[in-house]
Amino acid sequence: MATILREPDVAAKWVDALYIEAMVLADEARSYFDNQARDDRLALVPADRVALSCESLRVTTRLMHVIAWLLNQRAVRAGELTRAEAATPERRLGDAAPPDADLLPRLPEAAAEIIQASSDLYDRVRRLDHGAIADEAPASPARGLISRLERSL
Template structure:
């Protein structure tokens, strides 16, 4: 999908690197929110406990959106999915759930760091998704037609 912007070797390395980062962040988040984070949450006031729980869901949601997008890119790279199919709305990167940074700032430091890391990762992947659109717009009409025809047959 990004093949019009990057050479395929660079694209593969970039996607693999982001995938590894997302998996590490997902594991760290799971470990925290299911482990010591529960103890830290229980020590918070009622409003902060709700905020903590909401942020844990938002972090997980962001990471699942990122991982889904990256797996789609891997499928394109492996030839399992045509790049034009990867641009369909259902396969695009889903929006990141919004976080109120004032509330997030009142959470334990590790919850804050995980939330910020998930927002940052989603933002970087979102920029790649937008870049792919830019590459698609710069394609000639003939290439777009060829892509549609190759997908049809």
């Protein structure tokens, strides 16, 4: 089952920060692949040109899955979706292929950085979706101490 972050303030900050990061990265990727990548492709061998085009599609896919998941989380917070609705399979983070690790060293630095950044962002959101942040907030050490004190009194 998909994890919906439970601590409202923490969840809001995580989701908002990740959303901003995703939107900025999407804009950087669009700008790079629409402009500079055209020139950068000319320096590549034909097979790597095709591979760069494929990687640009993977970047777009990863970012769109991330943005969609984050928008669902924001919709829960806004009361537009219930937690149960946001946890359905169609609202989970979609699958996206990882980058071709063998290709990255052969690509222009700017392309490799965008590809890697999109993969890193996707991996972080995937961990959130798959429960790396627990459904229940972890007990703080202070709360544990207070609880032990209450039981002993």
